Amino acid sequence: MSKVLVILETAGGQIRPHCLPGITCAAEIARATGKPLHLLVLGAQPDAAAQAIAAAGYGAAAVHTLAGPTLEPFTAEAWADAIIHAARTLGASVIGGTASSTLRDALPRAAAVLDAPLVSEVVKVKSGDTFVRPISAGRALQDQKVNAGTFFFTARGTEFEHAQPTGAVPVQAVAAAAANTRGAVVQGVQKTESSRPQLTEAKVIVSGGRGMREGANFKLLEQLTDLLGGALGASRAATDAGMVPADLQVGQTGKIVAPELYFAVAISGAIQHLAGMKGSKTIVAINKDAEAPIFQVADYGLVAKWEEAVPRLVELIKARKGA
Amino acid sequence: MKILVCVKRIPDPDESLKFAGGGLDYSASKWVPNAFDEYAIETALRLAEVVGGTQRLAEVIVLGIGPESQRQQLTQFLAMGADRGIIVDADPDKLDTATVSKLIAAVFKKEAADLLIAGKLSQDNEGGQVPQRVAGLLDVPQASFAATVEWDQGAKALTVGREVDDGVEVKRVPLPAVVSVDLRIVLPKSVKNGSTPATHAYQEGPRLASLKGITMAKRKPVAVLKPSDLGVAVGTNEQVVGVAAPPARKAGQKVKTVEELFEKLTKEAKVI
Numbered sequence: 001m002s003k004v005l006v007i008l009e010t011a012g013g014q015i016r017p018h019c020l021p022g023i024t025c026a027a028e029i030a031r032a033t034g035k036p037l038h039l040l041v042l043g044a045q046p047d048a049a050a051q052a053i054a055a056a057g058y059g060a061a062a063v064h065t066l067a068g069p070t071l072e073p074f075t076a077e078a079w080a081d082a083i084i085h086a087a088r089t090l091g092a093s094v095i096g097g098t099a100s101s102t103l104r105d106a107l108p109r110a111a112a113v114l115d116a117p118l119v120s121e122v123v124k125v126k127s128g129d130t131f132v133r134p135i136s137a138g139r140a141l142q143d144q145k146v147n148a149g150t151f152f153f154t155a156r157g158t159e160f161e162h163a164q165p166t167g168a169v170p171v172q173a174v175a176a177a178a179a180n181t182r183g184a185v186v187q188g189v190q191k192t193e194s195s196r197p198q199l200t201e202a203k204v205i206v207s208g209g210r211g212m213r214e215g216a217n218f219k220l221l222e223q224l225t226d227l228l229g230g231a232l233g234a235s236r237a238a239t240d241a242g243m244v245p246a247d248l249q250v251g252q253t254g255k256i257v258a259p260e261l262y263f264a265v266a267i268s269g270a271i272q273h274l275a276g277m278k279g280s281k282t283i284v285a286i287n288k289d290a291e292a293p294i295f296q297v298a299d300y301g302l303v304a305k306w307e308e309a310v311p312r313l314v315e316l317i318k319a320r321k322g323a
Numbered sequence: 324m325k326i327l328v329c330v331k332r333i334p335d336p337d338e339s340l341k342f343a344g345g346g347l348d349y350s351a352s353k354w355v356p357n358a359f360d361e362y363a364i365e366t367a368l369r370l371a372e373v374v375g376g377t378q379r380l381a382e383v384i385v386l387g388i389g390p391e392s393q394r395q396q397l398t399q400f401l402a403m404g405a406d407r408g409i410i411v412d413a414d415p416d417k418l419d420t421a422t423v424s425k426l427i428a429a430v431f432k433k434e435a436a437d438l439l440i441a442g443k444l445s446q447d448n449e450g451g452q453v454p455q456r457v458a459g460l461l462d463v464p465q466a467s468f469a470a471t472v473e474w475d476q477g478a479k480a481l482t483v484g485r486e487v488d489d490g491v492e493v494k495r496v497p498l499p500a501v502v503s504v505d506l507r508i509v510l511p512k513s514v515k516n517g518s519t520p521a522t523h524a525y526q527e528g529p530r531l532a533s534l535k536g537i538t539m540a541k542r543k544p545v546a547v548l549k550p551s552d553l554g555v556a557v558g559t560n561e562q563v564v565g566v567a568a569p570p571a572r573k574a575g576q577k578v579k580t581v582e583e584l585f586e587k588l589t590k591e592a593k594v595i
């Protein structure tokens with residue numbers, strides 16, 4: 001029987017947590033189509049991570065590994081080769097995972113080679129062939145139907161729960177494929193070092209915008225962030241101005257986040273920023289401009305200068321923690 | 324060196340959406356270029372030109388897929404400085420992403436281009452697939468979500484800084500290749516071609532068309548091709564079966580003081 005196959009990313013012998021919502025979306029597609037759920041781990045030596053993933057099971061029938069020296073570091077070229085090979089070998093007809101920068105890069109390439117459609121950024125599974133996805137910066141939700149024997153999907157990580165461990169399943173190896181990088185060479189990744197949680201994983205996010213004026217002023221936001229164990233974010237205006245690194249950007253063209261609590265400080269609330277954070281559970285806006293559009297989506301709006309409001313809020317939280 | 328840039332027009336993203344009959348009504352929309360496609364053209368032009376010289380290192384061809392009557396959708400890009408245009412005469416509403424990608428790949432082959440530069444996303448459909456699909460169809464390397472591009476003319480290769488979830492990945496790709504561009508590609512020093520002085524700082528953003536550029540654009544050739552000329556069958560296996568507005572957030576409340584905000588967050592929302 002044809003399968004639903006989820007492509008997983010791993011680090012340090014473990015699944016990367018951002019992949020877990022993709023498994024949940026795939027499990028819903030598996031239920032809707034009556035096809036079994038399978039997981040795939042790619043890498044130079046995927047076995048240890050595959051064993052750890054198989055021990056948790058995540059509702060899958062099996063975990064498959066595909067090993068190859070060209071699969072690390074990640075390139076879309078070699079990964080697409082491997083995904084195509086695995087899909088054919090395993091007889092997968094639905095292939096996907098969480099919409100990370102990795103799968104956004106590799107899956108469309110693989111889908112094109114297999115002449116299959118890809119439904120991107122799925123936020124809801126309506127049936128086995130119809131999916132809801134946001135368009136136009138989240139201002140509309142489109143129901144998209146695919147008419148194809150094989151199709152791909154990417155799932156928006158903020159819209160599905162993390163898959164939970166269900167019990168051990170077997171690990172099976174897929175015979176190696178000829179995966180090659182087409183001459184591409186990854187020379188390295190300049191990571192933004194941070195002891196804070198990842199933006200897409202954090203329960204609390206404190207974001208600053210153009211009104212912060214300069215990078216040094218983000219120190220104050222960092223205090224609030226760290227008191228709450230959150231992640232630091234920024235609007236496009238702030239990252240473009242070089243106040244903070246670009247990978248902190250929240251928005252249509254940055255990260256899509258949905259934490260329990262989102263602080264928008266000195267952020268006006270452009271459509272493209274709202275597209276990245278309006279799924280947050282509780283939104284707090286602090287802005288000196290009472291007319292700022294951010295107040296239209298905020299659960300709690302405070303018209304105030306950040307220079308005064310943020311230090312006072314930090315004091316109050318510290319006092320409560322001390323008590 | 325031949326650079327192909329694919330572009331698309333979209334309904335003005337600053338206008339509010341009109342929901343009608345289970346879909347979106349664009350009949351009164353103002354159509355504007357997709358912003359990421361303007362960044363793609365800007366990238367191509369920065370690679371092609373030598374600032375302070377008259378030499379041209381590459382030909383820049385702008386490609387649009389749409390009815391022939393929409394020739395003007397290419398005019399702005401020609402006015403910015405692209406050398407010539409190609410229109411594939413087809414109704415984009417009747418094409419799925421897979422078919423659009425096949426048409427672009429076919430033009431790339433027909434032109435024997437060295438580089439496709441595309442926006443990473445269209446602001447309306449937000450599929451984020453076309454450049455990667457074209458690279459797969461052409462079986463060439465790809466560098467998606469580019470924030471910086473450096474052209475090594477001698478080695479016929481590009482070194483691309485890619486915006487990935489963890490930071491910036493540096494990937495070197497030999498030509499021919501496909502590059503999709505992200506926002507920061509239009510910062511002043513994001514694109515280097517080895518001939519323009521490395522210290523040169525461009526004005527941020529895509530360039531505006533000059534008056535001379537606008538006049539010249541009208542005289543630049545635009546070829547019109549049919550999908551059948553390219554051997555691509557048109558069709559779609561994707562169907563939009565409904566469009567709805569997302570649920571609105573319930574109206575929030577204004578608080579007067581930081582103390583009141585703190586009180587609400589701890590006692591009402593119970594989030595801190």
